[in-house]
């Protein structure tokens with residue numbers, strides 16, 4: 001875990017309300033799929049947590065949706081050449097066991113971005129099936145990255161591209177045929193809850209959670225989630241990835 | 250190189266910069282980023298007798314130049330701290346154990362448990378007193394005097410810092426109450442009670458509804474309160490509230506503080522506490538101040 005002053009290489013719009021930001025860290029930083037970084041934005045006391053999509057040597061790419069002031073300022077004020085304070089790599093990331101040969105990834109909304117890293121990591125050595133949900137045609141992005149696996153089902157709420165419905169619905173229609181040994185998922189809570197009731201307990205399902213953060217390093221305890229055993233876990237340090245049965249959604 | 254050492258209640262700190270309670274855990278996570286032995290000390294997360302789970306989330310929100318938090322004192326309990334973290338932290342720097350209770354007896358018990366084990370005990374009195382309908386211990390002078398006296402009786406050998414709440418009628422009256430109760434030092438400010446609203450949902454952002462406001466935006470109010478406290482009592486003062494730079498720290502020292510704490514700034518910039526300690530040294534060098542302790546209380550009013 002390091003705090004670096006990175007240099008923005010590119011910060012471009014890739015879909016409706018969606019940006020891709022690539023920065024150079026000045027040193028090679030090893031990042032596992034599913035780990036994230038905390039990006040400092042001028043004028044905001046809190047850094048913004050964003051998943052790492054791609055880590056190639058000293059170059060890191062993240063993708064973000066416009067939400068409020070922080071992400072809007074990030075999109076508007078950080079052109080190529082600007083300095084950016086980044087804390088990384090954070091959290092545990094996904095881990096797929098050697099014997100788990102068939103991997104399904106199920107994503108929705110901004111949850112597709114950490115899964116891009118998982119696809120890049122596991123597509124070369126596993127049978128990988130991706131179910132990725134977007135609002136509509138205009139919000140679809142990174143399709144070439146999502147196609148690295150054996151199968152991609154694009155899903156849109158309005159059916160303007162691909163499957164009409166949620167990525168969980170599309171995945172559950174396929175599950176018998178695909179027979180995944182493990183599922184990696186990220187997305188809005190209702191989506192994760194639907195996945196938990198449909199597939200939780202039947203096979204290992206790992207979810208990446210979102211929670212508001214302060215320090216990002218495990219010290220301040222603002223980012224906790226409830227575990228099913230009654231304890232609290234820090235999303236920033238013990239997570240963001242948890243086995244779906246281990247946490248309350 | 251200025252002399253950065255300061256003496257607080259007879260205990261020497263290598264510099265006057267201490268990360269504030271609740272923002273730094275027990276120091277382990279930040280020690281992965283820089284060597285925390287370069288700090289004057291560490292104020293621990295608020296400790297209670299028994300482990301506490303704290304509030305549901307969201308526990309944090311942001312507004313212009315400030316944040317709000319309502320963690321609800323999640324901590325592993327004082328025994329866990331003593332067993333797992335204390336020896337490690339003592340090997341690094343001065344340990345300020347921040348403690349909280351919900352009854353007078355609990356404050357007494359936790360101080361007795363830490364007596365002689367830590368460099369300082371910092372009493373967080375911004376906690377609801379369950380026996381007084383939830384009114385916090387830190388609001389009325391009488392109750393501050395009482396909780397301080399109970400604490401001091403149980404830790405006669407450990408310097409006792411009483412951390413004042415800013416959500417009160419009179420800082421001078423409350424500072425004097427702590428002094429009368431037997432405090433060895435006063436720290437301030439804790440957070441200001443605030444409310445942030447999600448206007449789309451017409452609901453507070455924080456699960457707890459209200460939360461404690463901290464960060465750069467509270468600094469001028471905190472500096473004024475530190476000045477008032479320093480004028481009201483003879484005890485040394487530890488100042489905090491919105492410090493994000495060495496220059497901010499200098500303001501607190503001039504207003505009367507012997508040492509300072511840095512909270513929210515650690516979130517904005519992970520290295521903030523260290524950068525402020527180093528920047529303070531540079532500031533002293535540039536201003537031909539040979540000892541940082543010379544700055545304390547040097548403010549002259551117009």
Ligand SMILES: Cc1cc2nc3c(=O)[nH]c(=O)nc-3n(C[C@H](O)[C@H](O)[C@H](O)COP(=O)(O)OP(=O)(O)OC[C@H]3O[C@@H](n4cnc5c(N)ncnc54)[C@H](O)[C@@H]3O)c2cc1C
Nearest residue numbers: 049050051063064065067068069070071110113210211212
């Ligand atoms: C581990 C993790 C990984 C993430 N990865 C991505 C990603 O790859 N791409 C992406 O678009 N978004 C991602 N998010 C969500 C992203 O952090 C928020 O969208 C962003 O912080 C919003 O900031 P804002 O100032 O635009 O919004 P505002 O709503 O104005 O933010 C106000 C405060 O709330 C926090 N906040 C708001 N929404 C969220 C949220 N969903 N999760 C956590 N904090 C939030 C902000 O950080 C800020 O402190 C991730 C969140 C987490 C926890």
Ligand SMILES: Cc1cc2nc3c(=O)[nH]c(=O)nc-3n(C[C@H](O)[C@H](O)[C@H](O)COP(=O)(O)O)c2cc1C
Nearest residue numbers: 269270271295318373438439463464490491512513
């Ligand atoms: C997330 C968070 C948790 C805190 N927890 C405690 C605590 O446990 N005990 C305490 O006395 N103060 C606690 N505080 C208050 C700080 O120690 C400090 O008094 C306050 O934040 C003002 O300083 P700042 O503006 O530099 O943050 C907490 C503050 C924050 C932001």
Ligand code: FES
Nearest residue numbers: 214216220221236
């Ligand atoms: S954000 Fe501070 S502990 Fe997770």
